[in-house]
Amino acid sequence: MSFLAAGRAVLEVRLLGPVELWAGPRQLPVGEPRQRAVLAALACEAGRVVTAEALIDRVWGEAAPARARHTLQSHLTRVRGALRNGGGDPLIRRSGGYLLDLPADQVDLLRFRALAARAHGDVGLLREAVRLWRGEPLAGLAGDWASAMRVAWDRERLLAVVEWAEAELATGDPAAVIGPLGAVVLEQPLVEPVAVALMRALHAIGRTADALGQYDALRRRLAEELGADPAPATRAAHAAILTSSATVSIEPAPAQLPADVAYFAGRADALAFLDKVPSLAVIGGSAGVGKTALAIHWAHRASARFPDGQLYVNLRGFGPASAARKSGSAARSSGRAAEGSGVAADGSQGAEQEGNGAGIDPGEAVRGFLGALGVPAPRIPAELDAQSALLRSRLAGKRVLLVLDNARDSDQVRPLLPGAGSCVTVVTSRNQLTGLVAADGARPLQLDVLSPGEAQELLDRRLGRERTAAEPAAGQAIIDLCARLPLALTLAAAHAVMQPGTGLSALAQGLLDSRGRWSTLAGDTPDTDVRAVFSWSYAALTPAAADLFRLLGAHPGPDFTAAALNNAPHLPELVRSSLVTEHIPGRYSMHDLMRAYAEGLGTDPAARDHLLAHYLGTAYAAAKLLAPARPEPVLPIAAAPEPDDPMRWFSAEKSVLLAWAARTGGDRPWQLAWTLDTFLYRQGPWHDLVTVWEAALATVGHDRARAYAYARLARAWTLLDRPDEADRDYQLALDHYEQADDIAGQSSTHHELAILRERQGRLPDALAHAERALEISGHATANTLNTIGFYRAQLGDFAGALEACERALALFEHEGDDDSRAAVWDSLGFIRHGLGEFDAAIECYETALRLYRQVGDLYWVAYTLVHLGDLHRDCGRGARAVAAWREALGLYEELGHSNAADVVRRISTGAVDDRRSRPDVSGGRPS
Structure with missing residues (x-):
């Protein structure tokens, strides 16, 4: 596609x-x-x-x-x-x-279909159709409809699978269908056409005994479960195999694969990728992400494609014996690293363990493969090059699968690669083996943590659906706390299996605590201890890269750019080691468990403060670009270089700034909230405004700063249609401003209260608060004049309204930004509409829209579009009215705003709005 x-x-x-x-x-x-x-x-x-x-x-x-x-x-x-x-x-x-x-x-x-x-x-078409199936359809969805669809769609799949298998048999590739058909038979043991196709395929590659065994197993199942005999077509296929004159001579072949992974879940796309690999694949990813599990599971599925054998070796590139492979071991690069890493904490793992740290010697692995292929030890050459040449000769012309697990680097792998031919090699490694990709044509497959649906599937299979369905919230919490990392989820599930009487909520609660988390995520061997397997990758880093890794433990996430880091040149090493992922170009991330591990190692507090200062300073510079006329914050912020596009920068870094606000203390949450205020006001969601200003109030002690925070929090409540909370916090803001004798703050708060009263439909009170704001300030401000003008218009005083808004516009031309000017043009459009000056009103609204779009203020674009639609309706331009309303509806739905319901009513009925609710006309803008 x-x-x-x-x-x-x-x-x-x-x-x-x-x-x-x-x-x-x-x-x-x-x-x-x-x-x-x-x-x-x-x-x-x-x-x-x-x-x-x-x-x-x-x-x-x-x-x-x-x-x-x-x-x-x-x-x-x-x-x-x-x-x-x-x-x-x-x-x-x-x-x-x-x-x-x-x-x-x-x-x-x-x-x-x-x-x-x-x-x-x-x-070809059938192959493409069958490969679209990634597992149980609608996995993770409950309910009768989902269950019914699963049953119905699976019938369609079975028909397609049988047709595909018959087509593969007809084209002479029976081996391609054996693994997939075997998997379907395990799922649907009573579906006879699938069993027949599998019997025919097994017989076609010479595994006649296995084909007959399939028939016997099917016959027993039918008799035991249905009390029936196989259908005539099934019996006929069995008879044809029995009477076939074909003879197959099967030579002994190596079968070295470890046991298949129990309860394997998800990874349908990765399995399909491996199905298409012509000769060499490299599976990369972080520790515990399931590289080996995927390789082994796929190898078992595909084993029938390789009748000449399957070879497996663990190259031990990372493990307890590999932690000391660099003399400048990262575990020794920081006094806290070895102490907090869990590497040496239990005395069983660590950078000082015995071992050369290079994994097993390639010659040892080659000799093992040659022995499995029947070469006597005395005939194996002494030199590695000669050994590799002999291995290639032995594999020539054969269909053998090689799984090279846990490789250190490309040089360790190359001596084990077959020459050109029909063999397939799958390599797993924590390092990105770019050498194999560049020089040997390997197809790279980088694994990430499981998708939410795959993680739920794994938990369902390990624990049973009845148990996970009984506590869905606890199950989701376990998935989140395990960061959807397969190893962590498997260990957490194992604890639950061993304690069947303990609820999943207790397990989730234990994972919340750092010590309990690492205890739960530790098995009885090093390779089943999440912190230990992380440590082997960490210990292999250079000291500078290890310092960067520990610093990233202090980064709150969810992702970051190289620009935020002082020692960014070492970032590629972390990426190559799969400790960090470049999930989109230029942006990097660590899953939550890896970040928790890095945080446990500890970092220099000064480096953490420098990292936060970068974000705060850049956010301050971006906020000033968005609203140049906005007064300076009462708690000063040191500016960093300005971003090229402040809206785009905030869009990219919003989650990071919100995370910093939640994790830091002192004045920092207030300063972060101040920088985010304009962007969140324009783009939403407004619940984030509540979050950041509540975080600010939890730590800041400065009286004027608290007053400002209460006013901004109240404005967020106003936007969210929570008038009681807004009223409470505006009153608290007024109290603090009065204690600080801050006249400008008191005036601003009365202006905000005017907007709240308007939203409550109390227009006379709204006008009174606006006029009180003007009276307290002692001089006319453009924001206040605009608000007064609009309220006068709503109360029918269009002449007084026009005079006030034109004065506001004149002031804004000298002191205001585009957002503020747009607000006045919107008010003038409303006034001109009320005066019956329709053409002038359209010009006003279109000017307002241009300015709002220019600054990216989605809410006010929607709001002005509603007014423009009303105007088109009153002019008899129904199509234009509906077009404007539809665009507004899309924006309100994107913001999750309740005004969407009013727009739907306009579109469906053409009803005239009562115009009593025009929230936050201008004064709610950052000031």
Whole structure:
């Protein structure tokens, strides 16, 4: 499937496994299970309208809550937001329901059906169709509809699998189907056509005894479970195998693979990737991410493709004996490193253990392979080059799978590689083996932590669905606290299995505490101890890279850029070691457990303070660019260099700044809140404004700073339609401003109270507060004049309103920013509309829109679009009115704002708004 169209990543919805949303190669977060259910319910009928009633039935069934429609709207808003994060907006509201406007090939279920319908025995189309299945469809979704769909869709899959297997047999590649068919037989042991296809494939490659064994097992199962005999077609296939004159001579072949991974979950895309690898694949990723588990599981699935044998070796590139491989060991580069790392804490692992630290010698591995291939020890040459040449000769013309696990580097791997031919080699390593990719044509596969659906699948398989369904919140907490890292989740599940009488909530509670977390995530061997396996990668770092790694433990996440780091030149080493991931170009991240491990190692407090100062200073410079006329903060901030695009910088770093605000103390949370205020006000979500200003109030002691924080918090409550909380905090702000004898602060707070009263429909009180703000300040300010003018207009005094707003505009031309000027133009548009001057009103609104769009103020773009739509309606331009309202609706839904309901009413009925609720006309802007 092409992921690019008109230069933009194509959205793709995947239902044949965990429900996922992708934009090109990037997976987008969809949200909690009910939001994924909404997306699935729409996607399986993409291009067709699904009624609200049908959506409610599919998401909740008979357990639908009383306010299901309201809750559905909330879920739809979040799904729309997820789709827009991918650069599209295909969710369309239609009369009677909703339509997901995606082509069939952008939904895996519909693409599967189209391919299967077109195939008519075409092996290529059937291969493509079957590979779309990533596991149990709709994995992680509960309810009758999801269960029914799983059953129905699985029937379609079985038909396609059988047709594909027959096509592969017809084209002479029976080995390709044995692994997949075997997996289906394990899932569906009573489906006879699948068993027949597997019997025929086994017989075709000479494994006649195994084919007959499949028949005997099927016959027993049918008799025991259904009291029936195999169908005539199945008996006929069995008879054909028995009477076949084909004779197969099978030579002994090595079968060195370790046991398959119990309860393997997810990784459908990775398994499909390995299915397509022609000769050499390198699986990379951090410690505990499941590289070995994937390689071993895939090797068992694909073993039938390699009738000449499967070779396996653990190269021990990372492990207890490899921690000291550099004389300048990072474990010795900091006094706190060895102390807090868990490397030497239990006396069993660490940088000082015996071992050469280089993993096993390649010659040792080559000699082991030659012995497995039947070469007597006396005939094995002494030199490594000669040994490698002999190995290549022995593998020539054969179909052998080689799994080279836990490699240190490319040089350790190369002597073990077969020559050109039909063998396949899979290498796993924590290091990015770029040498193999560049010089040997290896296909790289970088593993990340599990997706939310895959993590839930793993927990369900380990613990049983009944147990996880009984405590879904605790299960989700365990997944989050384990950072979706397979090793950590497996160990946590093992604790739960060993304590069947203990609830999952108790396990989740234990993981919250740092000491309890590491105790839970430790098995009885070093390779099943999360902190120990992390330590082996850390101990292999150079001292400078180790310093950087510990500093990143102090970074609150979720990601960062090289620009934030003093010692950024060492970042590539962390990436190569899979301790840090470049998840999008230029932005790096560590999963939460890796960050907790790095934090436990400790870092220089001065380096941490310098890192925070970089973010705070850059945020301050960006905030001043967004609102140049904004007064300086009462708690001064040292500026850093300005970013080129402040809105884009804030969009990228918002989560980081919010995380810093939650993790630091003193004046820092207040200063961070101040820098974020303008951006969050314009872009939302406004709940984040509440979060940062509450964090500021929790630590700041300065009286004027507290007054300012209370006023900003009250403004956020106003935006969120929480008038009681807003009133309380405005009064607290006034109290603090009066104690500090701050006249400007008192005036500003009365101005904000005016806006609150307006939202409450108390226009005379609103005007009184605005006039009180003007009276206290002692001089006319543009913001206050604009607010007074608008309230006069709403009370019918259009002449007085026009005079006040024109004075405000004149003042803003000298002292205001684009955001402030836009507010006055919007007010003038409202006034001109009230005076019947429609053409002039349109010009005013369009000027306001241009300025609001210029500064990126989404809420006010939406608000002015509503006014413009009202004006077009009153001028008899219905189509233009609806177009403006629809654009406004999309923005309100993106912001999650309650005004969306009023816009929907306008679109559906054309009703005239009572105009009594015009929230925060101008004074709520940062000042």
